[in-house]
Amino acid sequence: MKPCLWVTGLGAVTPLGVGIEKTWSRLVRGDRAIRPLQLFDVSGQRSDLAAEVDGIVTPIHPPGAWSRTSAMAVAAVAEAMTMARLRAADAVVGLVVGGTTSGMFETEELLAQFHADPDGRDAPLAMLSHPITATGDRLDERLGPFARVRTLASACSSGANAIAVAAAWLLSGQVDAVVAGGSDGLCRLTFTGFNSLGAIDRVPCRPFDRRRRGTSLGEGAGFIVLERAEDAKVRGASPIAELAGWAMGSEAHHITDPDPHGEVVAKLIAEAIERAGVSPPQLDYVNAHGTGTPANDSMECAALKRALGRDLARIPVSSSKGQIGHTLGAAGGIEAVITALVVSRKTLVPTAGLDEPDPSIDLLHVPHVGREVARVRAALSNAFGFGGLATVLVFTPCETPVAPVSRVGARPAPSGSVSVVTGVSVVGSAGSMGAEGCADLLTARPIDDAAVDPDAHLDAARARRLDRTSKFAALAVEHALRDARATAEGSGVVLGSAFGAVDASAAFLYRVFQRGPRAASPSEFPNLVPSSAVGHVSIYLRMRGPAFVVADLAASADCAFAQAVELVEGAESARVVAVASEPGSDIVARVLSPLCSDAALHATAPSRSDLASAIAIETAAAARSRGARILAHVAQRLQWRGDGSNSSGALRPPMADRAEVVVARSSRAVDAFLARTGWGDQRRWSCADRLGENGVLGAVAIAVAAARVGTGRAPEALVVGLERGRGYAIVLAAA
């Protein structure tokens, strides 16, 4: 029987108030927080409306490291952990943070300056708040230390996506409890971008209304504490609701427009409900994504109809966005909190602003004010993002809480599925290669530094919206799938990216600051969202599995591999491609990397050339059943926070003399780590020594290691990815 996952804590910061009680009472009452924005100058924008959180105080220490996004996240996570009576030190507690803007508000004027003055060499401390990992790091400092921290982005589904990833951690027994959700602060970039898309209503947004013309943006944070019921009972924790089902996937349709038929979303809703063990007749509430844009609301209605059929007519549906706005990366987290409360308090929250329901959206609405109901047997929460990235969550009421039991909660046995690498690729100045080329990439003749023209290998019409990162990522994923002789359909994709599209964001902002909001490019804006590359890849290659970005500074590629393995081993997706693709970036090379990352300290030959690498992962059983060549199996996988001194002891020694070590870059930290293990004397390869410094070298190291094992050059290989305060180790062994 699958373990039951309890929600034991909730925390929220929303434009309606700090804390869940204030937010909840005002939500049920139908209060609205959408008004002219005060945070920054909005003159010249199509609409000046947004739902702002008042009175956020950002701490002073460490200097420059705090953003409003992180401050809201700390408040929400503290509330959730207090409610759950959980401290990070009490158990193996994980943290999964979804978000997109991070410290953008705090750094966008600096970014515009960097764009204007490329030779300025100062790296102001304020840039420390910029990477999307900053929020997880601040949470770790204030409320941790957490056993593991994951930062992910899937645009406006990030918060819900984080909760689904957290659930998978619990099912595989990797953590005892996990805090998951999302946080996003308003900033000029998203405000101007959504306005340029004509996606903002000139009045507070009216989801499902006949007159709706767009959404209203908001900000906030929403997190939940999740744990296995049997462990929660041992702690004496009370359940609020059960996270019974979830599903992640991508539409593979269009970078900004949803598929009007809602085909993939309907499939995800059906999957999440089935996983929850309920059927449409038992579903009593839907908290819709309901942004208020004409396209979203129509698509969502079509998807609900397709998935729920005739039962939909008696299921109340509402959207909270007319009250708190669209809180982007936080929305999935905040709406999960709201949906859990709807289940536990048997009270529906309304859709504000819904005066004239659109006759073509024939849902059972809850207009204006909430109301109590007799029962909520199951409730759905939808979250959709740019690129068609979607997550669906299902909450149910918990059984009556039992008295604390003294038995120690048994961790579920690992699922037993072993993951294997079936294809790899490296695309860049060395050419485009699969396993054969990768095996000798670090040993063969010198690499000629000829620039690769991705356009020569891509379908021009379908690739016209892809930026360079997306183009290289698409080529790398396509080549890895070809190397694995596998199809894209049904595969998922996880992209590791430390800093996202920094230079393009800086250029966009510079133009807006110089020439006003109307000069903002609507087709450029979607490419500035951290998850845009993964959206583009899923669309270009028609991949409909889970798709999102993970970030962990210079270990982002290692993190992507870990995440892809988790998705495969947790049966979230039959096949997942982990990919890293970084555009040559002046601002990363000059400012962000030296300030935020230890990798730059060891850069021997800094390179600003484009490079991408991908690794295709599936279960051993799936690979064997389709007769695939297996390059290597994932024999061991460790990830840690801190200096890794605890993890080095857990690393198994090499099984053979010829076992090799592959690292992204050499450093004293790598030497020290290996010296504590049995791997210190093994033959060692450094990708940076050969290819020059690049953010994707972590993925290249894994691709090379898998290829060397798969082609018999080494019986097994260890890949170590180290970064400031975090690390990953992967042992790949012959199948």
Place this chain on the structure above:
Amino acid sequence: MDPAHLRAEIKRLIVTELNLKGRDPDTIEDEAPLFGGDLGLDSLDALQLAMSIEERLGVRLPEGDEAREVFRSVRTIADHVAKVRTA
């Protein structure tokens, strides 16, 4: 700018701003439908085109339902731009 020049400029913007690599602007017919035809443009392209016409030609195009009529073809856009300029 005479009407033929204006239409040529709009065609040039369509190719460069919407990244239609390899497409010769002169092969775009004045009357050809911009959406659903062989150009294969969508609503995101319409927004980008409106922004660049406002930047380059100094004319703000309508948004929402009104935009549908203006964005039918190169000719309807050019006519609208000319009308606003002479008004």
